[in-house]
Amino acid sequence: MSLETATVRARDLAARWLLESGIQEASGGVARYYQSDLGRNYRVSTEITGYAAALLVWLHRQTADPRTLEAARRAGRFLTRRAWDSASGLFPFEYGLDSEGAEPLAYFFDNAIVVRGLLALWRATAEREFLETAARCAAGMARDFRAAAGFHAALRLPEKEPAPADERWSRNPGCYQLKALMAWRELDEITGSKTFDSCFEPELRYALQTHRRFLPERVEAPAMDRLHAYCYFLEGLLVWADRPACREALREGIRRAGELLEAVTPLFERCDVRAQLLRVRLFADALGVAPLEPGEAERQAARLLEFQSAEPDLRHYGGFRFGRKGSQWLPFINPYSTAFATQALDMWRAHRHGRFQPRWQELI
Secondary structure, three states: OOHHHHHHHHHHHHHHHHHHOOOEOOOOOEEOOEEOOOOEEOOEEHHHHHHHHHHHHHHHHHHOOHHHHHHHHHHHHHHHHHHOEOOOOEOOOEEOOOOOOOOOEEEHHHHHHHHHHHHHHHHHHOOHHHHHHHHHHHHHHHHHOEOOOOEOOEEEOOOOEEOOOOOOHHHOOOHHHHHHHHHHHHHHHHHOOOOOHHHHHHHHHHHHHHHHHOOOOOOOOOHHHHHHHHHHHHHHHHHHOOOHHHHHHHHHHHHHHHHHHHHHOOOOEEHHHHHHHHHHHHHHHHOOOOOOOHHHHHHHHHHHHOOEOOOOOOOOOOOEEOEEEOOEEOOEEOHHHHHHHHHHHHHHHHHHOOOOOOOHHHOO
16 A cells, blocks of 8 residues: 555544544543543543544545534534533633543633634534634633733633643643634634734744743653644744744754654654644745655655554544554554644645645644
């Protein structure tokens, strides 16, 4: 089987996994991951449901399978009708239906991902509830997360006080939050307003000033997690890729991220990081920022395909694994790994045929 044929098959298997594995639960919400060693889904996540909605809309455009659009609608209606916290005007981190409960937090980044998923649904269906809830959430983000530098990473609900920072990147402001600004930019484009103009320039300056400090110097397994977040920064830069400072940061960031990815891979390799970096490289090539050698693109595509599960169990067959340490796969089949990898492979195929269009609005 040729690499190109394998990528088409990978896309179709990923769609089947999303539709048939049970990762999208009866509520319409999507679990953070399927844990294969325990044989069960983890708790439903609003962020991951947002990612899944965007992926399902994108898959519908690629395959015309009506089931994908219906599954996307169910994800969107879960978000607007069940997960939305109208009292706070934000989406909580997780949606708990069991006795464990969910941590009472709202994340700036996660809310942006939900907004973008709802906007993808609105473009596909023209259903007003998706656009209206996205707009309310975006306004809540601008109102409640502002900090002296950047935006607070997380708020405690219902009081909406900043959650204490700790050693985790996700609990601190950082350059990775630049991807979250895509939600505001998309919404302004759709509505024709400039509602969020005042949010863009300070955050862009902050990200450009701090991104060099975000990646660790030491080559060790935890560096892969920060590299995942750093790739969000690179993705966010694509919105402003016409600016010289952003183009230079993209070139530098792609080089540094690529070197660190290959250095850490023998210790720990994440599917999403490899997919994120391939997508950014394809955009940078198409935008004339940094050329991508065809052989390198093909190598990255082949490497991504290794992460797709071929286990016969339908609960993970066709989904993409989170990562591996050495030769040992970790027991997590992830919707967002599946989203990034599937889209990266399709973008590589389009690039190979000279058909890739660098529209950042379509980046999941």
